[in-house]
Amino acid sequence: MSLRLPFQGRWKLGRKNSLGGSSQLPKQDYEALRERCLMEGRLFEDDSFPASLSSVGSGPLLRKLPPGLQWRRPPELHSNPQFYSANAKRLDLCQGVVGDCWFLAALQALTLHQDILSRVVPLNQNFTEKYAGIFQFWFWHFGKWVPVVIDDRLPVNAAGQLVFVSSTDKHLFWGALLEKAYAKLSGSYEDLQHGQVSEALVDFTGGVTMTIKPAEAPGNLWDILTRATYSRTLIGCQTHSGERVLENGLVGGHAYTLTGIRKVTCKHGPEYLVKLRNPWGKVEWKGDWSDSSSMWELLSPKEKILLLRKSDDGEFWMTLRDFKAHFMLLVICKLIPGLLNQEVGRRWACTMQEGKWEKGSTAGGRMKSPRDTFWKNPQFLLCVWSPQEGRSFPMPCSVLVSLLQKPRHRHRNRKPHLAIGFYLFRLSKYYGDQRRLPPEFFWKNAPLSWPEAFLTEKEVSRELQLEPGTYLIVPCTSEAGRESEFLLRVFSRKHIFHEIGCSVSAVFSKEIVDQNEGQDEFFTKLFEKYPEINAVQLQKILNHMTWSSLGSTQPLFSLDACQGILALLDLNASGTVSIQEFRDLWKQLMLYQEVFHKHNSNQSGYLNRTQLRAAMRDAGIVLSDDVCLLMLIRYGGPNLQIDFVSFVHLMLRVENMEDAFQNLTQDGKGIYLQKPEWLMMTLYS
Structure with missing residues (x-):
């Protein structure tokens, strides 16, 4: 377990206790290394993270290891090893002897979003085609996405069972290999013994x-x-x-x-x-x-x-x-800040600036007295505008500021963090393009925001409500003369952010694209009007939606189709669906739209037998060829082709039946239902 307790704040921009910068990782070209191994007919062995106890660590974890520890590759552990399976409905992982439940909890959350998972875990890796015993993963590391290359030798006990992370599907190895890559990024498996869920969540997303x-x-x-x-x-x-x-x-x-x-x-x-x-x-x-x-x-x-x-x-x-x-x-x-704050308008944008506290020049420490050295700290100018321009009375702007200090040791838990924080000042006049504002400014102006306590954390952050205008952010350590590098991030709807005196006059923000932009406002307005939706209202909603992936062939949902969809979603037999049930449906519809569009290669608006099986497989459903044919007879047309509306109905029904079977089965082979349950499940669905 070994959780480290975090400081409590309103917003946390993720802690990242990893290496002190990608420069400390060996520079390994995944493609070049794999091609070289294939040419030489050998499997990759990573000398920078070897199959030895040095990669495990040198602390208490060694005492947890089983006798006769060995390192084996997945093809040596299973007759048909797979890296990852999109067909596995539940990608459940199990913790090993490393006390990294914080990492596993974040990793399990990652499996619920395949688009985010595929950014961290390239899912096209395997143990067959061009297999050379080498794998690559990506982590968000101090403001950048960095690759981590490993070999696939994993620690096992004498019986050939994985000692660290394993999958409930014993032939899947992506989780164990991802843990190894994260251990390499962190210094060793031992360095995963203590942490917080937020650390790994941010390493997986940069969110x-x-x-x-x-x-x-x-x-x-x-x-x-x-x-x-x-x-x-x-x-x-x-x-x-x-x-x-x-x-x-x-x-x-x-x-x-x-x-x-x-x-x-x-x-x-x-x-x-x-x-x-x-x-x-x-x-x-x-x-x-x-x-x-x-x-x-x-x-x-x-x-x-x-x-x-x-x-x-x-x-x-x-x-x-x-x-x-x-x-x-x-x-x-x-992936975007706007969860608690329901501010509407422009998209969120992010700006990142790196800096350092250097002894004798920029490590000025905290504000203590009018004559201290605080003014020597790096100073950053922030200009904020309201996203709702043209209003007579501009609304305050939501701004999120995050300060992350760069780890100072190769091993994430070896060297303690410094106590850090930041101050925010309002600027009412222009002071010129100086390296730093003069000491007099800080004698005469009190900060708008300051650290309630300086924290020995990887990251400190604060959400602010600021009037449109110009501000000064001063990050610092609690004591003068303490050296470290840092990353300062600012999120808002509209801003410019740069270091005073920097050679670049301004660093413009990068817009954060949110695939769900506008959905929350849509859902809120919809369910203010209809707290519960019946089949007629569902039909109106679905037929007024724009199905962007389907092009000019926009689907038309009949009342009968909507009654069928509602019956599948209506678990409490009310004849309606709630906002939560509709949101669940929305997520499924977006997935079905993508896979239907992908396999409707001729843009006909229909899927044939082969295309249907492939589309269902991409959505995580595997049916035999015989059952697939029956589904085309039941849900398709006379020519055995299925349109999008029928595809949605079929997919929802199959997923319902699969969930029901898995929840009821005791042996994975059959189920027992009482007559009322049988009638409910078969007739009202």
């Missing part, structure tokens, strides 16, 4: 991490989770300190992944549930709404069947109320 104390959470926490789960976010959480399994089944001082939320309708009223997963792949919550809880009997048979999976796989449901009582931290990593 913005919001940290919330559930016990002190705002009243709209459920709304925040709802927006987060349908957006491109990764969510983790941590229990209160301690390192033992509690009577309620939770593990103290442990990180979990939040994998879903659900508002269910009980006989006594609504209940708000969250679904969590233990990185161990076992040991679950034993309270209300756990796998064996009687609370499930309060739901309709269909809702119970599709939500409850009785399996000791580490995944479980609990109420939001219990979550707030038993979890210390909730960490939401989003």
